[in-house]
Each structure stands twice: as C-alpha cells, then as structure tokens.
Amino acid sequence: MTLVSPPDLSRYARFVQRTGRLGGRWVLAWPAVILGIFFVIPFLLLLRVSVAESGFGAMGNGGFTAASYLAAFQNDVFVYSVVFSVVLAAVVALISIAAGFPFTYAITRMSRRAQVCWLVFVLMTLSLSEVLITFAWQVMLAKRVGISNLLVWLGLMAEPVSLSPNLGAVLACLVYLVIPFTVLVLFPGMSRIDPQMAEAARTMGATPARTFFTIIVPIMRGPIVTCLMMSFIVGIGSYVAPMVLGRPEHWTVAILISKAATASNDMPLASAMSVLFLAVASVICLIIYRLGVRKV
Amino acid sequence: MTKAKDSRVGGKNMNDVKKGMSRRSVLKGGAVLGAAAAVNMPFIRPSYAGSSLKVSTFGGYFEQSFSSFIYPAFTKATGIAVESVPQSESPAFLIQLQQASKAGAVPMDICCMPQSELLRGRELKLWKTYDLGKIPNASLLPDRYVNKIPSGVDGVGAMAWYTTFVVNKETVKPLPDSWKALWDPKYKNSWGLQSGGVSNIIEITSMVWFGTNDLLNSKEGIDKVIAKIAELKPNVKLWWEEEGTMQTALENDDVLGGTYYNDVAHTMAGNGTPVVSLFPKEGGVVDFGSWAQLDVSKKIAEAQAFINYTCTAEAQELMARHVGSVPLIDRAKMNLTQAEFDNVSSDVPPILVASEARLKNQSYMDQAFTKMLAG
Numbered sequence: 001m002t003l004v005s006p007p008d009l010s011r012y013a014r015f016v017q018r019t020g021r022l023g024g025r026w027v028l029a030w031p032a033v034i035l036g037i038f039f040v041i042p043f044l045l046l047l048r049v050s051v052a053e054s055g056f057g058a059m060g061n062g063g064f065t066a067a068s069y070l071a072a073f074q075n076d077v078f079v080y081s082v083v084f085s086v087v088l089a090a091v092v093a094l095i096s097i098a099a100g101f102p103f104t105y106a107i108t109r110m111s112r113r114a115q116v117c118w119l120v121f122v123l124m125t126l127s128l129s130e131v132l133i134t135f136a137w138q139v140m141l142a143k144r145v146g147i148s149n150l151l152v153w154l155g156l157m158a159e160p161v162s163l164s165p166n167l168g169a170v171l172a173c174l175v176y177l178v179i180p181f182t183v184l185v186l187f188p189g190m191s192r193i194d195p196q197m198a199e200a201a202r203t204m205g206a207t208p209a210r211t212f213f214t215i216i217v218p219i220m221r222g223p224i225v226t227c228l229m230m231s232f233i234v235g236i237g238s239y240v241a242p243m244v245l246g247r248p249e250h251w252t253v254a255i256l257i258s259k260a261a262t263a264s265n266d267m268p269l270a271s272a273m274s275v276l277f278l279a280v281a282s283v284i285c286l287i288i289y290r291l292g293v294r295k296v
Numbered sequence: 297m298t299k300a301k302d303s304r305v306g307g308k309n310m311n312d313v314k315k316g317m318s319r320r321s322v323l324k325g326g327a328v329l330g331a332a333a334a335v336n337m338p339f340i341r342p343s344y345a346g347s348s349l350k351v352s353t354f355g356g357y358f359e360q361s362f363s364s365f366i367y368p369a370f371t372k373a374t375g376i377a378v379e380s381v382p383q384s385e386s387p388a389f390l391i392q393l394q395q396a397s398k399a400g401a402v403p404m405d406i407c408c409m410p411q412s413e414l415l416r417g418r419e420l421k422l423w424k425t426y427d428l429g430k431i432p433n434a435s436l437l438p439d440r441y442v443n444k445i446p447s448g449v450d451g452v453g454a455m456a457w458y459t460t461f462v463v464n465k466e467t468v469k470p471l472p473d474s475w476k477a478l479w480d481p482k483y484k485n486s487w488g489l490q491s492g493g494v495s496n497i498i499e500i501t502s503m504v505w506f507g508t509n510d511l512l513n514s515k516e517g518i519d520k521v522i523a524k525i526a527e528l529k530p531n532v533k534l535w536w537e538e539e540g541t542m543q544t545a546l547e548n549d550d551v552l553g554g555t556y557y558n559d560v561a562h563t564m565a566g567n568g569t570p571v572v573s574l575f576p577k578e579g580g581v582v583d584f585g586s587w588a589q590l591d592v593s594k595k596i597a598e599a600q601a602f603i604n605y606t607c608t609a610e611a612q613e614l615m616a617r618h619v620g621s622v623p624l625i626d627r628a629k630m631n632l633t634q635a636e637f638d639n640v641s642s643d644v645p646p647i648l649v650a651s652e653a654r655l656k657n658q659s660y661m662d663q664a665f666t667k668m669l670a671g
Binding site: 075139142243 | 388493533534535540545547666670
C-alpha cells in the first residue's frame, strides 16, 4: 500500500504555516516558474506562429493573419478528424473505466502480496514505449503469427486472418495503453474503502452486483471522474496507434497536425490546428470536471 | 518520413551493426590513417591532410554503413578524418539547420539532402556553392545529378535509391510486370502503399496513366492524378507512413505487396521473407540525395576532396556493395558484377521524382492526398 498512498503532506503544511504567508508564496513561486518556462512560453510561441503568414520555416513568413485558422475551419478533413478524435477518446475512456474499475476492485480484495505483484505488473507496462506497444499489437494482430493462429489451433477459426488495420485494432491498443493509468488512479481510493460497508449492505440483503453499483461506485465518484478525464486526455492525443493500426479514416488530429508541420512544412497551419484542438479538448475536460464536482 | 531508414529493424542492420566498427573506432582508425598518410607523403602532402570533416547521412543503417566502409576509404585516400553525424529525415531537419546557421553553429559541414529538400534549403539560403573546377570527378556524373544554379553548383549527387513494386512471391502469381497491376480489381484489399503527398505513387500514377510528370506542375493536373489514385482505395489495405509498418505487414502476410524500398526488400528477402522486388516495365522510382555544404562551414578544401572522392567509380562501387545505394555513374565505368548491380539497380529506365513540381506544389499535393484518403 505504501507504493501508491499519497505522500505525507503534514510536514509540508506545518512548514508553510510556520513560514507564514510570504514564505508560502515563495514556495508556490517555484512551480509557477516551472509552469511558465515549460508550458506558458511554448504556448505563447504556438499562438504567435498560428497567426503568422503561411510559409516555409519555423515562423512561417512572419506577419499577422487569421488565414491559418480560416483554412483549418474550412478543411473538412480537419473538422471530421476533430469529431473523430473526441469520439475515439471518449470511447477509449469509457471502455477503460468499464474494464479497469472492476479489475482494480478485484485487486483491492486480494492479499497484500498479490496486490503488490499486480501493481508492479501494471507499473511495468507503463515503462514500455507507446511505439513499441503499437508495433507489438501490429504483430499480435497479424496473419502469419498473430492471435488468429491461436484461435485456429483451438479450433475456433478455419484459417488465420489479418486483424489490422482497422478501428478495432486502434481501440484495443489505446485501451491497453490507458488501463494502467486507470488502475493507478483508482487504486488508492478504492483500497481505503472500508470492507464493512459492503458487508453491511450484504447483510441487509443486497446482491453483490447491487452492492457494487450502489455502494462502491458512488463512493468512488471523484476518482472515476479524474480517471475518465485522464483516459480521455491520453486518448485524444494519440498518434502512433491510429497511424500504424488504423486506416486513413481513423487518423486523429495529432496526425493531421504532424502532416501539416512536416510534410507540408506549414507551421502556421499546424499551430492553428493545435490551438483549435486544444480549445476543444479544454472545453470537454472542463465539462467532465464540472460533472465531477457537482453534488447529486 | 519519406525515407525513414532509421526505423528499419531488418536483420541486415543488426548484422552490420555487429560486424561494423563503432563510430569511435572508425574515428580513431581514421586519425591513425590520416597521420600515416601524412608521414608517408611529406612532400606532396596537401594542405588539408590531417584535418577533419563532419559529414551527416540518414541516421541508422545508412550512417553506420557510411562510417564503416566509405569514410575509412576516403580517409585512407586523402588523410582527412571524417566525423560521422546521424541526420534526421524529418523535414524539420532543414528548420534545425536554419536555426543553427542563424546561431552560427556548424552541426556538420556536409549533409546528404534528398532533391526536394535540397531545393527547399536553397530557398532558405542554407548552402554554399562549389567550385566544380576543384571537383573534377563530378564530370563522371550525369548532368541531372549536378545541381547547377546561376551562382554555381550547390548540390552534387551522393547516392540514389529505388522505390519498386515489392510483392510476396508465394501469394502473387504470376508476378506482375506493370504498375497497372496495383489497379487490378482481383487484388481487392491487398496492397500496402506509401501514404501522403510525399508518396511516389503520385509519380507512378502520373507516368503510368498519363505518360508524363508535367501534369504535377498544375493543381488541375494534380487533381487528375489524385483522382486516379483514389481508384486504388478498394485495393489498398495499408496506407503506410513509416516504412517499419510496411516491413512488418510484408513479413506477416498482412499485405500481398506494394510500393517499397528496393534495398530493404533485398535485405528482407535475404532474411527469408518471401518477397521479391520487381522493376515494372514502366520503371522503378529513383530518388537521389546530394551532398550539400552548409553555408556556415569553413572546410572548403576538405569538402571538395570529399565530394571529389565520392564521385569516383571506386566510391560508387563501395556504396553499391555496402550501403545498397544505386550508383550514380555509368555502369560501364564500374566493376560491379551482374549480381551486385541487380541487387541495387535495373536497366529499365527509371521514373524520376518530380522535384520541381513538388517544390512548387507539395503543400497542395499533401492536402489533396489527405482529402482523397479521408473522403
């Protein structure tokens, strides 16, 4: 449990109290500086390039124009891709939570030793690169060596088939990438749920399923929303999986942005697409967040 | 993205890495050889002997082969040590060069640029011009490999590579002899073609169905070609972006074949994958890279010596054997065996990359291609 329990903040809190308001501000200055350097400044540069005139080079041709934004809006492929990316990320988030939630619940009911083993296993999959995982899926779904051969061997299929590229392959790979995050976000909260609550429900006659949906799920509302948001963000920025395992109609915005930036060398258009997409993603995350804090 | 040689995971690379020397040992060897050459020829020693040159080629297999086989031979011949620098194939590479040149940094003296990138770099004023008088061997190259501009020459051909019709010989029978087989309705959902506006399928379609690449100079012409490519959609299973994706698909029978690199296909065949690289009667697509010297580089004499060396028959033979590149000079001037020649090239006249049209219309080609695929 020590693996994932939140850090002990009481000493930090005492330090802040002792150093008073001024000291507290200084402590907060550090993250602010880091945020400024690594997020705000690059974002301002992105904004700047997005309003530059189209042209080859890091800054386009300089100048100020909204032409790139207009071009992005008028580009059907881009608009379609925004919608597709959002839907894809939402589906990935929902599947991941549907699979990850009961899985995490099952882990918390295990012995301490088994819990550690499972958590180490889940953490290990996070250490693999996204590219490696995607290519592994490509091989796993392939005709010559893929899982369809296993099904043939088991007598469930007549002959091996190729299972990618298609939408199912993209979804499978993305869910695989997102599930470790789901487990790690849900585990701390879920492991603190008092088992007596479920027992009480059971003694009062609730079925296991009813206990799960009326006791466990409502308690976990906060982590579930955090989890959905995180899965959504990982899914919406996916790049390698749709490119390798998908067909062109499954290309996400990230792929279009990289195409505009590298193949067409149109940095202003790529930046404008990034800014627009960031706006869409932010609005959606804000909605998910509001859903999370609203009291029932 | 067009020639992501660094993504190759073929056994040839692995073997060559194992067999080949490390960069450091090459450098060391180069320095020793350089010193030896300087000692041996005290009176006729050229002014550059014992100096060095930073040369970049596409990172991965290419760079390893160059630093294992080509640079040591050059150092032996001239006494100039070469520091090998891996070069990104991303078009963003030019932007990095632009930034470096603004900052006065010299990441490398000479780099190997595909034709379309050479032209883009020219627009950004990144290149120095060469004095051809000091590079006599450049006359061995056909004219199209020497980039003449009013102020001189800013690119001299380095090496070429073919995109061919690569198919699985066990499942595709009889073997097609024309690119038109890509459009044959009997091959539904079968091929893997390179995707995007950078794909050579544009040149192939234009030459095979319209007999010319001139169409690509106008947007109307590009629309016609793209419409013809759209007819391929039912037959294409995989629109590949990274060549590693196509390699995996070929190795696992996920596609029957498609457009792919001749040199990688030979490596794969050598490793037991049942693929064969075909030169259709209309020709394979040949693209080539040129040696371009950065404007900020100060190593004029060394660069001249390097380029003069790579234009020799000896160097071109070495490249054909060890890098797997297509020789740029006339076959009659070289001592390649028929097998060595067939491994990298073909006597069928090639389809050329429409570099000028691409420079002018690349952005439009890319948009039209993406629209066609997603539409």
